[in-house]
Amino acid sequence: MIEVKEVEKYFGDRFLFRCKNLKFDNKGLYIIKGSNGCGKTTFLRMLFGKDKDFKGMIKNTFNKKVMLPQQPYFFKGSAAYNLSLSLKEQPLKEAIKVLKAFSIDPNLNIHSLSLGQKQLVAFLRTFYAKSDVLFLDEPDSYLSNVVKDFIFEKIEKDAQNRCIIMVTHDSQEIKNAKIIYFEDNQIIEKGG
């Protein structure tokens, strides 16, 4: 569970946003929306615990947390090698199966893949890693509609068993999610 209370974020003198009260349960999908530059990535990093420079309280009781950043990092080597650094046997097999289903050769050098293909590899290595909470920063970047629909379906289903917090600009297809949005520098839960 993550609890946010009376949080204010500044960069130097610049006020970015405020969040009075918000709770993320152990299971469920939370989608964070808002215009470019409003602070979505910053808020996600604060929830994860990477950014601790804020006023107020964020209490995170999750044990194992994993994050897909906006600009994923890759190691020299094949797509399969990059997956194998994060995934054990069975999840690795699953991830490779997905790559093959989208006609991506897992033995190709990661840097020879397109942006969308690399994004899918980055998503898979985070998604299939074991965690209690999964943070996804625009996992649909560069993806074609067919791949985006595939990963959104997986995310929606998986959120029945763990907490997933996702930043995205496009979530029309997703039905079962709580929406958190930035409005006038305030973070608000829809209907909350």
Ligand SMILES: Nc1ncnc2c1ncn2[C@@H]1O[C@H](COP(=O)(O)OP(=O)(O)OP(=O)(O)O)[C@@H](O)[C@H]1O
């Ligand atoms: N380390 C930093 N120091 C100063 N300003 C920063 C820092 N990191 C982010 N910012 C600023 O904070 C604002 C919010 O950035 P953030 O990346 O959180 O926005 P975002 O909502 O995720 O944007 P986008 O939708 O374009 O990805 C931006 O104006 C950015 O320039």
